[in-house]
Amino acid sequence: MSSLLVRNVGELVTNDPTLGDGTPLGLLRDAALVVEGGRVVWVGPSADAPAADAVQDVGGRAVIPGFVDSHSHLVFAGDRSAEFAARMSGTPYSAGGIRTTVAATRAATDEQLTAHVARHVEEMRRQGTTTVEIKSGYGLTVRDEARALAIARAFTEETTFLGAHVVPEEYATDPAGYVDLVTGPMLAAAAGHARWIDVFCETGAFDVDQARTILEAGAAAGLRGRLHANQLGHGPGVQLACDLELVAVDHCTFLDDRDVAALGDTGTVATLLPGVEFSTRSPYPDARRLLDAGVVVALASDCNPGSCYTSSMPLCVALAVREMRMTPAEALWAATAGGARALARDDVGRLAPGSCAHFAVLDAPSYVHLAYRPGVPLVLDVHGPRPPA
Ligand code: NIG
Ligand code: FE
Numbered sequence: 391m392s393s394l395l396v397r398n399v400g401e402l403v404t405n406d407p408t409l410g411d412g413t414p415l416g417l418l419r420d421a422a423l424v425v426e427g428g429r430v431v432w433v434g435p436s437a438d439a440p441a442a443d444a445v446q447d448v449g450g451r452a453v454i455p456g457f458v459d460s461h462s463h464l465v466f467a468g469d470r471s472a473e474f475a476a477r478m479s480g481t482p483y484s485a486g487g488i489r490t491t492v493a494a495t496r497a498a499t500d501e502q503l504t505a506h507v508a509r510h511v512e513e514m515r516r517q518g519t520t521t522v523e524i525k526s527g528y529g530l531t532v533r534d535e536a537r538a539l540a541i542a543r544a545f546t547e548e549t550t551f552l553g554a555h556v557v558p559e560e561y562a563t564d565p566a567g568y569v570d571l572v573t574g575p576m577l578a579a580a581a582g583h584a585r586w587i588d589v590f591c592e593t594g595a596f597d598v599d600q601a602r603t604i605l606e607a608g609a610a611a612g613l614r615g616r617l618h619a620n621q622l623g624h625g626p627g628v629q630l631a632c633d634l635e636l637v638a639v640d641h642c643t644f645l646d647d648r649d650v651a652a653l654g655d656t657g658t659v660a661t662l663l664p665g666v667e668f669s670t671r672s673p674y675p676d677a678r679r680l681l682d683a684g685v686v687v688a689l690a691s692d693c694n695p696g697s698c699y700t701s702s703m704p705l706c707v708a709l710a711v712r713e714m715r716m717t718p719a720e721a722l723w724a725a726t727a728g729g730a731r732a733l734a735r736d737d738v739g740r741l742a743p744g745s746c747a748h749f750a751v752l753d754a755p756s757y758v759h760l761a762y763r764p765g766v767p768l769v770l771d772v773h774g775p776r777p778p779a
Pocket of ligand 2: 461463618645694
C-alpha cells in the first residue's frame with residue numbers, strides 16, 4: 391500500500407480540537423498529513439512529517455475536510471426553472487411543485503436517472519463535497535421509489551427513503567391509503583436500498599400523526615429516521631423529531647422556544663439549508679439562537695429541482711455566514727463535522743489519524759475565504775471517493 395504525504399499546508403482544518411489550536415476546528419498552521427489506504431495515518435507540523443512514497447506540496451494553501459452534504463434530492467428528471475422564475479416574480483413556493491418532478495422522474499429511464507445523479511455527484515465533488523446523502527421521493531410508486539434508491543446506492547451509502555415526500559396525484563382523495571402504501575409494500579421494497587427514512591412534515595405534505603406512523607414503521611424495518619420540518623411555517627415536526635430522538639431534523643426555519651430547548655436537550659442535529667431560503671426568497675433560520683442554546687447545527691445543500699437547485703456547499707457556507715450570523719468557523723464546522731453528526735458518522739468530516747482521507751485543497755490561505763470570497767471557485771483539488779464510472 392503506498393502512502394502520500396501532503397505537505398506545506400498553510401492552514402489545516404482537522405475538526406479535532408485535540409490536534410490543533412484547541413478550537414472546534416482544530417486548526418494547525420504549517421502542517422502536513424499522511425494518507426495510506428484511503429485513511430489519514432498522520433497529522434502534524436510539516437517539519438515533523440514522516441517520509442512517504444509520494445509527496446504533494448500544496449504551496450501554503452488551506453486544506454479542509456471534504457464537505458459532508460447530509461441532505462440532497464438528486465434522483466430526479468425534468469426542470470423547474472419556470473417555477474423559479476415565477477417565484478422570483480412573486481408566486482410563493484409550495485409543496486405541490488414536487489408533483490411536476492414526480493411526473494418527469496417516472497417517465498425517465500434508469501440510464502437517464504443514473505447519468506443525472508452521476509453528473510450532480512461530480513458537480514458536488516468539484517466543489518469539495520466528499521460525502522453526500524441522497525433521498526428518493528420523486529417516484530412515489532413502489533417501483534419508482536425502489537429504483538431511485540437502487541440508483542442512489544451506487545453513489546453513496548447514505549440513502550434515504552422519502553416515499554412520504556408528497557401524496558401523489560393518484561392518491562389525492564385517499565391520503566390514508568397512500569400512508570398505508572408507504573408503510574407497507576413501498577417500505578418493504580425500499581428498505582434494502584436505504585439506511586434512512588424521512589418524511590416531509592409540512593402543510594400540503596404529511597401531518598405530524600402521519601409522520602410519526604411512517605417513521606415508526608421505518609424504524610421497525612431497520613431504517614433510522616430523519617425529518618423535513620418547520621420549513622414553510624411553524625409546526626409540530628421539530629418536536630416530533632426530538633420526541634423520537636431522531637439523529638437530525640432538517641430546515642428548522644420557523645422555531646419557537648420549546649423547539650430550541652428540545653433540540654438542545656435531545657442532541658438532535660438541526661440541519662439548516664440556507665440555499666432554500668435564498669432560492670425561495672424566504673426568511674433565514676435563526677442559526678445564532680440555535681448555536682447560543684448549544685444545539686448542534688449542520689449545513690447542507692438540499693440540492694433539488696424545486697426549492698433549491700444548488701449543489702454548492704461553499705455557497706451554503708457563505709450564506710450561513712452572511713445571512714445567518716454564523717461565524718466562518720461555525721459555518722465550516724457545520725458543513726463538515728456537523729454534516730457527519732447529522733449522518734451519525736465519525737469517520738468523515740474530520741482529518742485525524744483513522745479518519746477517511748477525504749479532503750479539499752483550497753486555492754486560498756484560509757478556510758475563511760469560503761465566505762470572504764463568495765461565488766469564487768476556490769476548491770483546487772479533492773481527495774475522496776470517486777463516483778462509479
Ligand atoms: O427539501 N421540502 C421538501 N422537499 C424539498 C423540495 C422538493 C421540491 O420542491 O421538489 C426540500 O425543500
Ligand atoms: Fe429536502
